[in-house]
Amino acid sequence: MNENQPDLSNxxxxxxxRALEGxxxxxxxxxxxxxxxxxxxxxxxxxxxxxxxxxxxCGDEIVPILSDYGExxxxxxxxxxxxxxxxxxxxxxxxxxxxxxxxxxALNSPExxxxxxxxxQKEFQLAARIAHENIxxxxxxxxxxxxxxxxxxxxxxxSLRELSRNKSLLTEEIVHHLERIARAVATMHQHGILxxxxxxxxxxxxxxxxxPLITDFGLADAxxxxxxxxxxxxxxxxMAPEMATAALNDSQEELATIRTTAADIYSLGVTxxxxxxxxxxxxxxxxxxEQLESISRGHLRVQHxxxxxxxxxxxxxxxCVALDPSxxxxxxxxxxxxxxxxxxxxxxxxxxxxLRNLLCFVVAPVLVMSGLLAWWLISKSVAEVWIWSTIFGxxxxxxxxxxxxxxxxxxxxxxxxxLWSVWLGHCIGSISCAASLRIACAHDATQALLMFYPxxxxxxxVVFFAKSGNFxxxxxxxxxxxGGLAVAIALLPTVGPIIFGVSAGLTxxxxxxGDDAFVPNEFDLSQSE
Amino acid sequence: xPLIDTNLEDNIRKLRPVLLTLAEALISGTYRxxxxxxxxxxxxxxxxxxxxxxxxxFGDGQFFAWMRTALRHNVLDAxxxxxxxxxxxxRKVRAADIEDSFIRLDQLLVADETSPSQxxxxxxxxxxxxxxxxxxPDQQRKAIILKHxxxxxxxxxxxxxxxSESAVAGLLHRGRAQLVASLxxxxxx
Numbered sequence: 246m247n248e249n250q251p252d253l254s255n256x257x258x259x260x261x262x263r264a265l266e267g268x269x270x271x272x273x274x275x276x277x278x279x280x281x282x283x284x285x286x287x288x289x290x291x292x293x294x295x296x297x298x299x300x301x302x303c304g305d306e307i308v309p310i311l312s313d314y315g316e317x318x319x320x321x322x323x324x325x326x327x328x329x330x331x332x333x334x335x336x337x338x339x340x341x342x343x344x345x346x347x348x349x350x351a352l353n354s355p356e357x358x359x360x361x362x363x364x365x366q367k368e369f370q371l372a373a374r375i376a377h378e379n380i381x382x383x384x385x386x387x388x389x390x391x392x393x394x395x396x397x398x399x400x401x402x403x404s405l406r407e408l409s410r411n412k413s414l415l416t417e418e419i420v421h422h423l424e425r426i427a428r429a430v431a432t433m434h435q436h437g438i439l440x441x442x443x444x445x446x447x448x449x450x451x452x453x454x455x456x457p458l459i460t461d462f463g464l465a466d467a468x469x470x471x472x473x474x475x476x477x478x479x480x481x482x483x484m485a486p487e488m489a490t491a492a493l494n495d496s497q498e499e500l501a502t503i504r505t506t507a508a509d510i511y512s513l514g515v516t517x518x519x520x521x522x523x524x525x526x527x528x529x530x531x532x533x534x535e536q537l538e539s540i541s542r543g544h545l546r547v548q549h550x551x552x553x554x555x556x557x558x559x560x561x562x563x564x565c566v567a568l569d570p571s572x573x574x575x576x577x578x579x580x581x582x583x584x585x586x587x588x589x590x591x592x593x594x595x596x597x598x599x600l601r602n603l604l605c606f607v608v609a610p611v612l613v614m615s616g617l618l619a620w621w622l623i624s625k626s627v628a629e630v631w632i633w634s635t636i637f638g639x640x641x642x643x644x645x646x647x648x649x650x651x652x653x654x655x656x657x658x659x660x661x662x663x664l665w666s667v668w669l670g671h672c673i674g675s676i677s678c679a680a681s682l683r684i685a686c687a688h689d690a691t692q693a694l695l696m697f698y699p700x701x702x703x704x705x706x707v708v709f710f711a712k713s714g715n716f717x718x719x720x721x722x723x724x725x726x727x728g729g730l731a732v733a734i735a736l737l738p739t740v741g742p743i744i745f746g747v748s749a750g751l752t753x754x755x756x757x758x759g760d761d762a763f764v765p766n767e768f769d770l771s772q773s774e
Numbered sequence: 775x776p777l778i779d780t781n782l783e784d785n786i787r788k789l790r791p792v793l794l795t796l797a798e799a800l801i802s803g804t805y806r807x808x809x810x811x812x813x814x815x816x817x818x819x820x821x822x823x824x825x826x827x828x829x830x831x832f833g834d835g836q837f838f839a840w841m842r843t844a845l846r847h848n849v850l851d852a853x854x855x856x857x858x859x860x861x862x863x864x865r866k867v868r869a870a871d872i873e874d875s876f877i878r879l880d881q882l883l884v885a886d887e888t889s890p891s892q893x894x895x896x897x898x899x900x901x902x903x904x905x906x907x908x909x910x911p912d913q914q915r916k917a918i919i920l921k922h923x924x925x926x927x928x929x930x931x932x933x934x935x936x937x938s939e940s941a942v943a944g945l946l947h948r949g950r951a952q953l954v955a956s957l958x959x960x961x962x963x
Contacts, residue, residue, distance in 0.1 A: 259943035262928045286950035289957075293903040294922040297799070 258283055309344060309389055314396075317342060325361065326368075330399055333384075340384060341399040343368075344392060362393065369395040371438050372462040379429035381449070381460040400460070402452040406445035409520040419520045420558065420584050422450060422457035427513055427581035429459050434506045434577060438462075441504070443512035444483040445520050481536050482519075482526045485511035486568050489540040507570035510577055514565020517584075518547045521554050543568035555761060557587050591716055593664070593762040596657035601763040603646035609753035611642040616746010623742065629690045633679065636697075636742075639749070640672050671708050675701055698741035702731035702748075717760040723752060786819055791908035792901050793818060793845050798915075799923035800849055814852060818844045899957075906956045914949035917942055 261280055265287065308317050314331035320341065321328040329342045345365050373383040386395045405422060408414045414422075426448055433440060440462065447461040484492070485508040515526045527536045528546050539545065547566055551559045561583045567573045574580045593600055619635045647668075651661050678700045679693075686693040709724035730748055734741040757763055797811035821844050907915055913935065920926045920934055931946075932939045 255940040255944040258947050259928060259940040262943045262946065263939075266927050282951070283947050286947070286954045289954050290903070290918070290922055290950045293900050297796075297900060297904070298923050298925050 309392075309394070311342065311387065311389060311394065313385070313387070314340070314342065325365065331396075333396070339399045339401075340396040341381075342394055342396045344394045365393060368462045369397075372397070374438065375432060375436050377429050377432050379425045379456065379458055380433070381458045397460070398458070400449040400451050400458055402450045404446050405448040405450060405457065405516070405520050408450060409445060409523045412523060414520070416521060416555070416558075417588065418455070419517070420588055422448065423513065423517045423520065424581050424584035424588065426457050426459050426516075427577045427584065430509055430513060431577035431581060434509070439504060439506060440509050440512075442483070443509055443516055445516055448516070481540070483512045483515050484508075484537075484540060485570070486541050486543050487570060489537045493534075493537050493541055503570075505570060506577070507573050510565050510573050510580060511570075513577060513580060514562045514573075515545075515547060517558070517565075518554070518562045521558070522550060522552050524550065555587070557583075557590070561587070591660055591663070591762045593660065593760070594764060596652050596654075596660040597647065597650040597664070598652065599650040600646060601757045603650055604753045604757040604763075608642045608646055609750040609757075612639050612753060613746045613750035615639045616742045616744075616749065619746070620740065620742035623691065623694055626691070629694075632694060636679075637672075637676065640668075643668060644672075667708060667712065671704060674704050678704065695738040695741060698738070698745050699731045699735040702727050702734055702745060705749075706731060716762065717756075719755075719759055723755070727752075786822055788905070789841055789901075790815060790819060791905035793841060795904040795907045795919065795923070796842075797845060797849065799919050814845065814848045817848050821848075902957055902960060903953065906953050906960075909956060910949050910952060913937075914945050914952070917945040918949045918953070921946055 257280065261283060308319065308329065311317065311331065313335065314333055317329035317331040319327060320330045325345060326343045327346045329344070331340060331342055332338070333340050345361055369383050369386055372381070376382065381397050381400060384396045384398070386393065388394070405414075405419070409419065426443075430440060430443065440459070442461060443459070447459060449458050449460055450456070451458065481489070481492075487503040488508055491503060519526050524546070526546055528539060545566060547562060554562070561580060564583075565573055565580060574583075615635055615638055619632055622632045622635060647661075647664060651657065679697050682693045682696050682700065683690070686696065706724045706727035709720045709727055713720035713724060727748075730744065734744055737744065793815045794811055797814045801811055801814075818841060822841060825840075907918055910918065916935060917931055920931045921928070926934070928939050928942060928946075932942045935942060935945075937945075
C-alpha cells in the first residue's frame with residue numbers, strides 16, 4: 246500500500262509532528278506550504294479534541310515539580326488555571342499552588358499566550374494588593390520552565406456551591422457568609438479592584454472556623470493603572486445584563502466602559518440566591534447563547550423562583566439584580582448592611598421559644614372571650630368594678646405568656662426588655678386613659694366605658710406603628726387597621742367591646758403566624774443549645 | 775414494539791458517530807483486542823429505543839447526557855466482565871480510569887460551567903468533530919483517535935498500528951485535512 250511507503254514529504258511531516266510533541270515553537274517563516282497547511286489543520290483538530298483528550302486521559306498530565314514544595318496533588322481546575330496542593334518544605338505548611346493550564350498555552354498563538362500570561366500575572370498582583378480576612382492571601386510567586394506559578398492559602402473546606410447543593414447550610418449561615426464576602430468585595434472596590442467572577446464556586450468556606458474566603462482573581466480588573474483586558478469572560482449564569490449584552494455584541498469598547506462595581510454587586514445578589522436555593526441561576530434547557538440573551542433582557546430565573554427565601558432577603562437580591570446598574574446598591578457595603586440587618590433582626594422565637602403557640606392558643610381566645618364578657622356585663626349593668634377588671638384582665642394572659650415562655654439567659658435580656666416595655670406601656674397608657682375618662686364622666690360609668698374602647702384601639706394603633714419602625718413591616722398595616730377600628734368603635738359604641746375583643750384575638754393570631762421573628766428555625770435552636 | 779419518534783431517530787443518528795468515537799477512544803488502549811466499540815454503542819442505542827418515551831421529553835443536552843451515562847455503564851459492564859475472566863492488576867486500574875474519564879467528560883460538557891463568549895458553541899463543535907472522525911478511512915481514524923483523543927506520541931501510534939512513523943504522520947495529516955474540510959463545509963452550510 247502506498248500509504249505505508251515512507252516518502253520525503255511524510256518524513257518531513259513526521260519531523261514536524263515530533264517537534265510539536267516536544268513543545269518546540271515552529272518558526273512559521275521556515276515552513277513550506279504543505280507544512281503550514283499541516284500546522285493549521287493540527288491546531289484546528291487539536292482545539293476540539295483537546296478537551297475530550299483531557300477528559301479521557303486524566304492523570305496523564307505531568308505534575309510540575311517545584312523546589313520549594315513536596316509532591317503536588319491536583320485539587321482543582323478552572324477555565325484558565327490548575328490548582329495543586331503541596332507542602333511548603335521550609336515552613337511545613339500546606340499551600341495551594343496555581344499555574345496556568347499547560348494545555349491552554351500549547352498551540353496558542355504567541356499573542357494568545359501573552360494574553361493568558363498577562364492575565365495570570367494580574368491575578369496574583371491584584372490578589373496580593375489587599376490583605377483581608379475573607380480574601381484568600383497570596384504567599385509566593387515563582388517561575389518554572391518560563392511558566393509563572395503562585396502559592397496562596399490552602400483553604401481546607403468546601404465551596405459555597407458544594408455546600409448549598411448538599412443543603413448542608415442553613416439560611417442564616419449562608420447569609421452570614423455572603424455578608425462577609427460582600428464586605429470583602431467592598432474592600433476590593435475601595436482599592437480599585439473589580440473581581441469580575443463572583444460565584445458560589447469561588448467562595449470557599451474554611452471547615453475549622455466556618456470562615457468564607459473569596460478566591461480566583463483570574464478575571465479581576467483594576468479600575469486604575471493597569472489596562473482592562475479585552476474579551477468578555479466570567480460565568481454566564483452570574484454575569485450582569487450589561488456584560489451579557491457586551492458578550493453578545495462582542496463589543497470591546499462597550500465592555501471597557503461597562504465594567505463597574507455594579508456588575509460585581511449583581512453577581513453577589515445572584516450568588517446569594519443560588520446559594521439559598523441550591524439552583525443554577527440560568528434557565529435549564531437553554532443554550533449558552535439563549536442564556537446570555539435572557540440575562541441581557543433582564544429575564545432571570547432569580548425573579549421567578551423565590552422558594553422559601555425570606556421576604557427581606559428576596560428584596561435585597563432583587564435590588565442587586567436590577568437591569569439598570571443605577572438601580573442596584575451603590576456599594577457592596579450597602580448590600581452587606583442589609584444582610585446584617587436581616588441577621589440582626591429580632592427573633593422572638595429565640596428568646597421566647599413558646600410564645601408563638603401561647604399567643605395563638607391562649608392569649609387570642611382569652612382576648613375574644615374577655616371582649617364578649619365585657620359586652621355582656623355592660624349590657625347587664627353589673628357593678629363597674631367587675632367590668633373594668635374584665636377589661637384589664639386581658640393583660641394577664643399576655644404578660645403571663647411572656648413570663649412563661651421567656652428564656653432565662655443574659656443574651657435574651659434586651660429582646661425581652663423591648664417586648665415587656667412596649668406592652669407595659671400599652672397597659673399603663675390604657676389604665677391612665679380609663680382613669681381620666683372615668684373622672685371626666687363622673688356621673689355616667691357606662692359612658693366612660695363606651696368612650697374607653699375607641700381610645701384603647703387608638704393606643705393600640707400607636708403601639709403597632711411604633712413596632713413597625715424596627716420590626717415586621719406588616720405592623721404598619723395592623724396599626725392602620727387599629728386606627729380605623731377606633732373610629733368604627735366610636736360609631737358603634739354599644740358593640741365596641743365585641744369588635745375590640747374579636748379584633749385583638751385576630752391580631753394576636755396574625756402576628757403569631759405572620760411575624761417571622763416567631764418562626765422557629767434550626768439555627769436558633771443550635772444557637773440556644 | 776415501542777413507538778419511535780422521528781425526532782428520537784434523528785437524535786440517535788446524530789449521536790451514533792459521536793458515541794462510537796468516544797467508545798473507540800476509551801477502549802483503544804488496554805481493551806482494543808477484546809472489546810468492539812460498535813457493539814457497545816449498538817447496545818446503548820438499543821437501550822435508547824427501549825426508553826424512547828422518556829427520551830422524547832429530553833432536550834438535546836440531556837439526551838446526550840443520558841446516552842453518555844448508558845454508554846459508560848455498558849463499557850464498564852463489559853470491562854468488569856473481562857476482568858472477572860482474567861486476573862490482571864492493570865485492568866482494575868483501567869476500569870477506574872474509565873469511570874473518571876466519564877466524570878470528567880460530564881464536567882466538561884455541563885452548560886452552566888461554560889463561560890467565555892467565544893466558547894459558546896464549543897460542545898456542539900466537539901460533537902461535530904467526534905462525529906466527523908467516523909467518516910475517515912479506517913487507518914486514519916485509528917491514528918487520529920490514538921494521537922488526538924488518547925494523546926499518544928507519534929512513536930506510540932506507529933507501534934500500535936504496526937506502521938512506520940512517517941507513514942503515520944502521513945495518515946494523521948490526511949485525516950486532519952479531511953476533518954478540517956468536512957467541518958468547514960458543515961459550518962458553511
